[in-house]
Amino acid sequence: MKKQTLIYLHIGYWLLVFVQVLLVALGTGVLGTQIAWGLFLRIVLPVKLIQTACAAAFFYVNYLLLIPLFLKKGNIFKYIVSLVGAILVFTPLYYYLEQHFFPLIGWKSYELDLTFSFAAMVVLSSNFLNIFLALLLSYLMDWRTLRMEKEIAEKEQFKTELAFLKSQVNPHYLFNTINDIYALAQQQSEEAPEALLKLSELLRYMLRESDDADVPLAKEIAYLENVIELQRMGQKGKSFINFKVTGEVKDQKIAPLILINFIENAFKHGVFKEADEPIQIELSIADKQFSMLVKNKINTSRKDKTGGIGLANVKRRLALIYPQRHQLRIDQQNSTFTIDLKIAL
Structure with missing residues (x-):
C-alpha cells in the first residue's frame, strides 16, 4: 500500500x-x-x-x-x-x-x-x-x-536463484562442441563454417533471450534443433537422433533453456552412434499442454560423477517456475533411460 x-x-x-x-x-x-x-x-x-x-x-x-x-x-x-x-x-x-x-x-x-x-x-x-x-x-x-x-x-532470492540456475550451462557440451568444430576446421570440412555459425546462434540465444521470463516456444525449439544439428555435425553424420515436433507451436511461450538439460543428458550418457537404437526426442503441444519425451540407450562405458547436476538443476527450475503446473517422470529400465515431462503453459 x-x-x-x-x-x-x-x-x-x-x-x-x-x-x-x-x-x-x-x-x-x-x-x-x-x-x-x-x-x-x-x-x-x-x-x-x-x-x-x-x-x-x-x-x-x-x-x-x-x-x-x-x-x-x-x-x-x-x-x-x-x-x-x-x-x-x-x-x-x-x-x-x-x-x-x-x-x-x-x-x-x-x-x-x-x-x-x-x-x-x-x-x-x-x-x-x-x-x-x-x-x-x-x-x-x-x-x-x-x-x-x-x-x-x-x-529477489527467486530471481537470484533462477539467474544462477540459468547460468549453469553444462560446460561439457560446449567444450565438446568447440572441439568438434576445431576438428572439422583442421580437416577443412565444408561444415566447419556452418557449425561455427550455429554455435554463435546458440550462444546469442543463451545470452540474450534467456534474460526473459518467457520466450516463444518456436525459438526454444529452434535452439534445440541447432544443438542437435551441431551434435550430428560433430559426429560426422554418425549421431542418430530422431527429433519430432507435433502440435501448434505458434503463440505458445515457455521458460528459456528449460529443456536443454534433458537433451544434453541424453548426449552425455546415452548411445547415439547406433542406427537401430537412436536417441528419441519428441515434443508435442495440445491445448496449452506441452509434453517432452526423451529416450536413450544408456552408455555403460561412460562414467561421469557430475551426471546428476544438470537434472537436479532443471528440477529446481521447474519447481520455481512451474509450481503445481508440471509433471516430471525420470525412469530407468534395464538399459533404457526415459524422461517424460509435461508442462501447463
Whole structure:
C-alpha cells in the first residue's frame, strides 16, 4: 500500500469519527426536538471539530511518538509512564476548553464546574479506544512491513536463484562442441563454417533471450534443433537422433533453456552412434499442454560423477517456475533411460 493511500485512509477515518460525533449530537437532542441549523453551524460544528482534533492529536502522539520511542524498544514501564504523562498534558487543554472556551460560544457540557481530576478521567476514558487503536495499528503496520520485506526478499532470492540456475550451462557440451568444430576446421570440412555459425546462434540465444521470463516456444525449439544439428555435425553424420515436433507451436511461450538439460543428458550418457537404437526426442503441444519425451540407450562405458547436476538443476527450475503446473517422470529400465515431462503453459 502506498504512503499516499495510507494518508487518505487516516483522513477518511477521522472524517468518519467527526461525522459520527455530529450524528450523536443530533440524536441526543442537544438542539431540541427541532434542529436549529444556525446553532448547529455556529456552536455544535466547531465544538465537535475541536474535540475530534484533540482526539486525533492524542492518537498520533501515542502512535507516532510514544509507541515507537518506548514500547517497541521493549520498555513497557517507560511507555506507561509516558502515556500517563500525555494524559496529564492533555488534561489542562481539555479543562480549559470545557470550562472556559466552549461556554464563550454557547456550549456547556457539564452543569457543575469541572475539577482537574475529573477532567483527567474524562481524557482517559474518551481516549481509551484511541490508545488501543494506536497499538493495534502500529503492530499491524509492523506486520505488514515485515511481510512486504519478506515478499521482496523472496522475490529477489527467486530471481537470484533462477539467474544462477540459468547460468549453469553444462560446460561439457560446449567444450565438446568447440572441439568438434576445431576438428572439422583442421580437416577443412565444408561444415566447419556452418557449425561455427550455429554455435554463435546458440550462444546469442543463451545470452540474450534467456534474460526473459518467457520466450516463444518456436525459438526454444529452434535452439534445440541447432544443438542437435551441431551434435550430428560433430559426429560426422554418425549421431542418430530422431527429433519430432507435433502440435501448434505458434503463440505458445515457455521458460528459456528449460529443456536443454534433458537433451544434453541424453548426449552425455546415452548411445547415439547406433542406427537401430537412436536417441528419441519428441515434443508435442495440445491445448496449452506441452509434453517432452526423451529416450536413450544408456552408455555403460561412460562414467561421469557430475551426471546428476544438470537434472537436479532443471528440477529446481521447474519447481520455481512451474509450481503445481508440471509433471516430471525420470525412469530407468534395464538399459533404457526415459524422461517424460509435461508442462501447463
